[in-house]
Structure formats: structure tokens, C-alpha cells
Amino acid sequence: xxxxxxxxxxxxxxxxxxxxxxxxxxxxxxxxxxxxxxxxxxxxxxxxxxxxxxxxxxxxxxxxxxxxxxxxxxxxxxxxxxxxxxxxxxxxxxxxxxxxxxxxxxxxxxxxxxxxxxxxxxxxxxxxxxxxxxxxxxxxxxxxxxxxxxxxxxxxxxxxxxxxxxxxxxxxxxxxxxxxxxxxxxxxxxxxxxxxxxxxxxxxxxxxxxxxxxxxxxxxx
Numbered sequence: 001x002x003x004x005x006x007x008x009x010x011x012x013x014x015x016x017x018x019x020x021x022x023x024x025x026x027x028x029x030x031x032x033x034x035x036x037x038x039x040x041x042x043x044x045x046x047x048x049x050x051x052x053x054x055x056x057x058x059x060x061x062x063x064x065x066x067x068x069x070x071x072x073x074x075x076x077x078x079x080x081x082x083x084x085x086x087x088x089x090x091x092x093x094x095x096x097x098x099x100x101x102x103x104x105x106x107x108x109x110x111x112x113x114x115x116x117x118x119x120x121x122x123x124x125x126x127x128x129x130x131x132x133x134x135x136x137x138x139x140x141x142x143x144x145x146x147x148x149x150x151x152x153x154x155x156x157x158x159x160x161x162x163x164x165x166x167x168x169x170x171x172x173x174x175x176x177x178x179x180x181x182x183x184x185x186x187x188x189x190x191x192x193x194x195x196x197x198x199x200x201x202x203x204x205x206x207x208x209x210x211x212x213x214x215x216x217x218x219x220x221x
Contacts (some may be wrong), residue, residue: 009047012037017058017103025055025110055107062104063121065094065212070128072210080135081142081195085183085202086210087132088159092175093207095163105163122160126152138148142196158182180204 015037019028030051034041048054069090077083082085108118130152137143142151162182166175182204187196 005046008039008043012041012044012047013058013061014055016054017038017061019103020055020058020107021099021103025051025107028191040049043188054116055111059104059107059111059118059121060110061100063168064122065098065100065104066091066121067124067128069094069210069212070211072126074132076210079141080132080139081199082202083192084129084132084136084155085199086208087128088155088179088183089176089205089207090212091159092163092179094212095167096172096175122156126156129155141199143190143192146190155186158186169193176207 012033015035016028016033018036019032022028022031028051030041031043033051033054034044037044044054048057061132069085073086073090074083077086095105104121108121111118130148133142133146133148133151133155137148142148159179159182162178163172163175164170166178180203184200187199188205191199
């Protein structure tokens, strides 16, 4: 029974993410969420008291999935600058392949415009990039004098802008290419000369499967 309840909860989250991505927070209705989730209204209300609570759960699930991605990449890539690039690729992969990532990303912007900024996902992502950039500087792969705090905020801001523009213009089908262009422009300015070509090559590779735990849907974990 406990596993069945958890399966139902995850189905509701996934259905909600698909609905929020397609229709946005304001236009999504409980009926569209239920249709995508394939559960009854009673089953949904057993886990979530309102559309607002469900929206915040999707945002949290997306955030947890993103942080799982950061962890998976950093555990498998020993060179910090390369890991920094691959983390951005993993974020792009999630937006292309994961409904929860797309729904959560749209909600983060829309809920913020209604209720005030949703800051935690961005702050945690900045912190993760700052940590990698600090390591990269210690490994000698950043140019002298690079402000890692400024770099972390710029990378997160640049990625956010790149993915939004890609989504608006082309439904994100060109996101990997646009991301590679972003790094090709940025890396010569911030990476040490010996590391530029290697890092740009990382950015040009096809996204990898980092075996990111899909338990990110479990926002109570």
C-alpha cells in the first residue's frame, strides 16, 4: 500500500509537470493535471491540498533532479573545469528529456512573477558552480584574477537566457548547439590558455548519461 501511494504521488507530480509545462500555472486546471496523471481527484487530494501546493512540489522535484545531476557529474569527472561544462550539459539534457525539468523551470519563472521570486534553485545552482570554479582555479585551469563568484552568477544567468531563447524560438531542439556556442564564447575569456581547447571540446560533445537518480521526483527524500 505504501509503494502504491508513492507511485500515485509520483504520477500526480509527473502529470502536473506536463500540464504546467504545456499550459502554464495560470491556465492549468485540475482536470488537465488529472488527465495527464491518470489518477482520480481523490488520489490527487490525498497527496496535495491545492494546485499551488502541487506547483511548489514540481519546482522542488525539478530542483532536486538538477542537484542530483550536479552530484552525478562531479562524482564522475575529476577535472573541475570540465565538470563545470558537463554540469551545464546535464541541465540542458534534463530540459530536453525530462518533463519535470521543463515544468519546474516554467513554474519557477511564473510562480515568481505572481508570488515573489523563487530563489532557492538559482542560489543552490550558483553555489554548485562557484564550488567547481573555485576548484578549477586551484587546479590552474582558470585565468589569473577570475572572480569565481561573478563567474558562477554569470554562467547560471547565461544558461538561463540561452535555454529560454532556445525554447521560445525552436522548442529547445537547438539547445545543445546554443550551449556549445555559449562556452565557445566564454571559455577563452575565463579559462587558462592551456585549458581552453580541452574545455571547448567538452562543450561540443554530445550530452552523456550520468545515471542521474530519478528519485529526484521524491520531494520528501
